[in-house]
Amino acid sequence: MDAPSLSLAPPLPGRPRLADHVLARLHRVGDETFVVLFDQQRGVSFQVGMREWVLLSLADGTRDLEGIRLAAAREGAIASSAVIAAFLARLHVEAMLAGGAEPDGRASVASPDARPIDALAGYRFACDGRGVCCRQYATVVFSQLEATRARALLPLVERGGDRHEWAFTPRHGSIAIPACAVKHVDGACAYLDEAGLCRIHAAGGALAKPFGCNLFPARFVDDGEAVRVSALVECACVLRSAGQPTGDGLVPGDARTRGELPREVFVEVLPATIALTDTREVGREAIVAWSRAVLEGTFADGVAWLWATADAMERDGALPSPAVRCEHIDATAVLPWLRSLRAVLARVTAEARAWRGPGDVALNALEVMGDAIAALCDDGLLAPMLAAGPVQSEAEAFYLRANAHAHQWVAERPLAVQLRNLAMRLTVARALRRFHGAGLLTGEAFEEPVALVEAMCRGYGVHADASA
Ligand code: SF4
Structure with missing residues (x-):
């Protein structure tokens, strides 16, 4: 530095x-x-x-x-x-x-044990075992016990058997806390083997892996009525599993209440009020009812729906009907937001390039996303891309359903801004899909671009908070 x-x-x-x-x-x-x-x-x-x-x-x-x-x-x-x-x-x-040795203050609100579990209807997850998700995240969290077990099973991996510190760092800060982050080797979890398989799984069985790896892609959100369990759409397997009858349920042990879930499961609690725009907020109950109504609807064009919904929120300062009209999307309105996203992506990519190697999946994905946004912004592809509509309508519809079920679009920024970000992610994914279809992109990470773009944007903080 x-x-x-x-x-x-x-x-x-x-x-x-x-x-x-x-x-x-x-x-x-x-x-x-x-x-x-x-x-x-x-x-x-x-x-x-x-x-x-x-x-x-x-x-x-x-x-x-x-x-x-x-x-x-x-x-x-x-x-x-x-x-x-x-x-x-x-x-x-x-x-x-x-x-001092006291951790920084962190507000945490617990989800009550009696809260019922409400999982995304009909969804079962099947991992394809190719290890893409083990290569795309900046952090893979282990508990101290999980780290100790991994080091005992595989002491030669990064010589972690000798010293915890050679394979793990604290999840945050430098105080020894219960959660730690595993070392990455060439951008992948240190316990991933050359064939894309988990060495811990091979050495000790599935239950020897970190709890979070076994729980993926489930996300748990207590919205005051229920603990909604949905899927993070951040891996190709998550999308391929949609609509398939086989695979594992999202809820461990088919728990029916929060109290029946293993204590290791982290349940986020939806805040009591949620900002719709910079000046308007609504109560949690309103968001819960709105998300439910959204789930009942259909999405002919995910990008158009997200953009029109954000427009309506900013125009009226209220949650719009899920059946909002979205026949036309104006590329000139999207372009400044896309430029803003591009600037953030460029900074994140430059930082990643400073230390990530050429075979790194995350760096490769960030660079290709930059190429796609450049084509949209500079080569006049945005307007025809928006007019052409979805390239993968089922993937986009599942992405919106998964978001709605657990209110995953509630983020640190106002909801209208977050919906614009989601619209841009789907637009970039459409461009990547076209590159892939034209043979310009190869590699398993690019097979489901909706999941890849979501993983990169959420995992690496690539978002626009205002138009450029
Ligand atoms: S512990 Fe295993 S399953 Fe988890 S990220 Fe590492 S290689 Fe993948």
Whole structure:
């Protein structure tokens, strides 16, 4: 990372640690091992070497500078107090440090045990076992127990059997917390083998894998009436499973209430009020009723429906009828939003390019998405693409159903803005589908572009908050 002027540095916390909004991710690309520090608040990342990571992992809020120096020396990372202070000061200028061993405050609302489970009707999931989803996410979470089991089963993987820290980092910050993130090797989970299969599964059976891997693609959202269980449409298998009678249900053990779910299942709670636009919000009950009504409808053209619904929300400041008229979509209105999305994608891709290798699925996907958006924005493809309608109408319809069932379009930004983002994702997916159909794109990751674009946008924070 570049060194900022130390004269600007505020005083270091007495017992520094990495702030919880910073994600440290361990990577090996080829023969080089390093750690990427991703700042979730600012969407920027920095790369540090393993020696710096040793220092940083020992800065866990319990040690002052001298304590960090002594602990680092025990680990073989010899550095003077001045060097450690200068390194930490560089992070502090970037607002990546906090002080003390207490985690940052996080509001959490529990879902009551009696809440009934309501799973997406008729959906069963079958994994094709090709490991695409093991290669596309920046984070794969393990519990400490799961990490210990993986290290015991496969001690030679990244020499994790010797040291937890060689295969895992804390899920966030630098305090040792119950959840950790596995190392990535050439962009994939370290436990994925060359054939695309999970080594943990092979060595210890399906139940030895992390709980989250076995739970994928289920997402659980308590909306005040029920715990809605839907599918994250982020892998080709998720779309291919739609409408198929075989596969596994989304709910572990066919639980009927929250209390019957395994405690490891994370249930998000829908907020009591939800912003529709920058100036209007509605109560959760209204969103629940609206999502239900949306599920009853049909989507002839997913992009047109999303855009027209966002238009109506911004025009009327209220939730529109799900049967909103959406016969025509104006490309000149979409273009500034697409340009804004393009700018964010370009920044994320440039950061990924700085450290990801050429065979990396995520980098490849981000670059191809950039090409698709360039074709839409610069080559006049947007208007004909919108006029032509869906390329994969069943995939788009399932994507909207899965979103509606668990209110997945409720995000940090107003609903109208999020719907425009979803419309753009489907538009980019349509362009990718055409590239694929024309033989310009190959590879299993591009077989279901709706899922790929969704995974990249959600997983890597690629979204537009306003038109350019
Ligand atoms: S633990 Fe196994 S299933 Fe989970 S991401 Fe890694 S390789 Fe894939």
